[in-house]
Amino acid sequence: MSAPSTLSFNALAEDVLAGSSVTADQVLAILQAPDEQLMDLVAAGARLRREHFGNRVKLNYLVSLKSGLCPENCNYCSQALGSTAPILKYSWLSPEKALEQASHGINGGAKRVCFVASGRGPANRDIDRVGEIVSTLRDEHPDVEVCACLGLLKDGQAERLQEAGVDAYNHNINTAESHHEKIVQTHTYEDRTDTIEKAKGANLSPCSGLIVGMGESDEQLVEALFALRDLDSDSIPINFLIPFDGTPLAGTWELTPTKSLKIVAAARFVCPDKEIRLAGGREMHLRSLQATALHLANSIFLGDYLTSEGQAANDDLAMIRDNGFVIEGSEEELAAASTKPVPRKRGAGTEAAPNA
Template identity: 65%
Template sequence: MSRFDALAADVLKGGELSAADARMILDCPDDELLALVAAGSRIRRAHFGDRVTLNYLVNLKSGLCPENCHYCSQALGSQAQILKYSWLDPAEAVAQAEAGIRGGASRVCLVASGRGPMNRDVDRVVATATAIKAAQPSVEVCACLGLLKEGQAEKLADAGVDAYNHNINTAESFHDEIVQTHTYGDRVDTITRAAAAGLSPCSGLIVGMGESNEQIIEAIFALRTLDADSIPINFLVPFDGTPMEGRWDLTPAHCLRIVALARFACPTAAVRLAGGRELHLRTLQGLALHLANSIFLGDYLTAEGQAAASDLELIRDNGFVIADQADTTEGARGRAVARQRGAGTTLPANA
């Protein structure tokens, strides 16, 4: 039994990953990388079987953001050549969502740039989410609108939105190096508001921005403390025209170690391979699927993804199947059901 097998066995028995264990994973030598993946795969399959959930992003509002996040092509001061537009008409947003659903997505992510929504913006998202749910009741809807104000999370939950995404992005100790127009605490506050309203908390990170291994561990352990139901792992896309232009710090093997760390540290969370996976994992994407259980289909806001056909082939070739809309492995639906039960709503017997 390898040292990673022993660690996986402990995690499967309910043990919690320590900082020393986390450092061992990130320091895994190349000749033990397959052993690390095999051990992590045991955890992944114990909780998610052979299913891969497909997510589809709908970019409701692009660019025009007042925040100065150094990694973002949509940020204040960015010279990146991107499409900029204000809010999509709800009918167009629904049409885009339906295209993703036809492609196999069981979760639609409604994303808007900006510091946070005004109440009228929340109303727009509510209209879109309501229309999606009316046409596709079993599809999960996740909103990602920035920092939330009092009452906004509850309004989204009441409209049937299942989850809310707001990434912490990095460790608290590194946060002020990458953005100065809001605080790490602001981000945590929004995640906490979403969870308190009954929305499934989705929060992840971006790696490759100059953070240390210790700060990667700090960030992933913070996500564990926040009890994130799903953890998107983004790999920096160093857009020309941003302060991160030209930064290529990641290797495919190290990206794989980071995905493994998320799986060992947060065994029951949905680990999502998100933006930049094609650029940085490259030919190791298949191995990463033995650790992660979720990927995004198509493009990522302002970054181009690989062809959907290639993603479906990647899933099949590695022995996995696409989770359909009836699967309940990701936590958001379970939390939504609990919210309804807590409110005294009568549910169908198979809910």
């Protein structure tokens, strides 16, 4: 795989809008673009974002149902086996506490609530526990999307979550298959993709993404992005490594704001019609380019992450509005939609369905 010496990002966007797929060499050229071409790259990627998502930004909110005490040895994770990171460790939250936390995000504008639990994977009683929480949330907030992230799934568990009212299941591939064994040894890459396939088989929307900055090469980033495309992940969270003290990747600082932005752009070109989400570590690595990244990504987490603090919610909301975006599902978006014609698919005579 070798990056072309020159590449017109605007022409590439035209090709993608016309239905073409990018090649591995083209994605490598995006990742290795000179910084003086950065704004040309963002402008081209923004055309793809606007085609499929307009000026909407989707807000997501994490609720950590269970923290720490995990038997897996993921090198990046502060909750992993062997980690000495000073984090809060607790068993399952009560349903009341979980719902109280979810309500904070919903009141802040979140359209999706993500219920996350540490560990290798849920026991059947854990599925029951999550189902109880989701059922109550559905009664109180029927329009809110619910995503579960509980680890590796056993046969039949995805179906039970779907029956309980879960809409989506998150299980990140995290990195390229060729890099996986350097990051974790207690489960395989195939274990992760098998869980995604289980979720898809139960009609749960597959949510799978990356953690970048873990020593992977640009070629491995390309490999991982194409893997997510082939898995047909509906939403792709991009996490930027937070090198927690007490983990094997402590002190790993490989990303710059411009490199982080190029990774987001590459994801948009590979998966032009998918939800690209700025996730953990965005504040630390994108820094002042977070707002620029919203011209490529269409989704962010609001508030804190699992074991790290995020940007203040009010700052996120101001950043979204200051840059001409509207929050998906907000009164501003609904008002704008009522005064504009519904976009049509290219080459089709029927109205395009809204993107979830």
